Amino acid sequence: MPNGARKPPAESETVDDPRARILAAAERCITRYGLRKTTMEDIASEVGMSRPGVYRYFSDRDELLIELVFTHWRSIRDRVHKSIARKNNLADQIVEGLLQVSEQSRQDPVIRYVIDPEGSGLSQRIFTSRTFERLAAEFWDPFLDAAYVNNKLSRDIPRSDVYVWLSNLVMMLMRGIDETNDLSRQRSLLRHFVAPAFAAPND
Template sequence: MTSGRTVAGGDAAATILAAAEACFERFGIAKTTMEDVARAADLSRATVYRHFSDRDSLIMASVVRRSRMNHDAARSYIRNWPVFADRVVEGICYDVKRGRRDPMMHMLVSPEQMTLSTQLLWQSGAAVDLTHELWGPILIEAQQLGELRKDVDVRLLSEWIAELEIMFISQTDGSDEAMDRFRTKLRAFLVPALLPADG
């Protein structure tokens, strides 16, 4: 049994998340137990369970934290592209490259974790929610400026973007050639579906 130390509330949650992510990298997401996390954090299991009810909630908290940490930088990068088509294409590519570099995201979308990924990211709606947090304001602004078709459901578009990003994170090697091919597909098939008839 893990006895552990005492840590203040907010500090404990951050400590637990850091320990969990280290365990995910060391043991894999599916094989990491709450006991592993408690031991790595040097906290009691009771303290871990006080902050996170089960392993799935701990995984989800990690995904949400890591995603939101990047939102400001991603939004700034996307807004730097003056043309709407470029914002969409380069923004999605930015997310894909970041996702491939993030060990947690890369593990979650691997074939070994597909069942867990489906449950946590898709059935819960978290993947769409997080994508919409990033893209929603950008797409709404584009719609108001007449760059994006008025009849496009922005949340549904965020869902499509989430699906494209996760598919490509899981299926590509991340090479320059693969990213260029992905850009070509986005410009050929996604962008024309978004532009107004007179765009």
């Protein structure tokens, strides 16, 4: 597992952790009612707490939902890391990482709401949070670091710019480049227009 990856909590840890129980209850409610219709009252009832009890751990509904999105994102990160770590160069890791993250995120029962119009306010808070950049760093840094050390990538581009660019590409792919969502076409476009920016100088 690449550096920075977090192992999912053991079942006993989840049962004993009120925040984890609340997040699990929120996910069940979202699956049942959808994001927009899920209320703090629903979540409190599902977890067996009073609403003030839930607010002891999360200041508002958005904070709770953002934490849930980030929890799901880390699970996707760990799965994709295992796959793209087998690639031989950074350009291939970037292309396959973008494709796999976008596809898994689009299918995820929570993260898919990030690109849904009913989650637009939530999306704005996610993308402007410091945690979002940290999560992007957790995902890409193991591969960027190796490329820098081996002089396979220019150090002139700020890391923050790399995170912004790749995160926006993930969002574009999640929404779909066209009506077909053809994976082969998406891979071809990324290889032609994205991979060259991450190719080794002598490639």
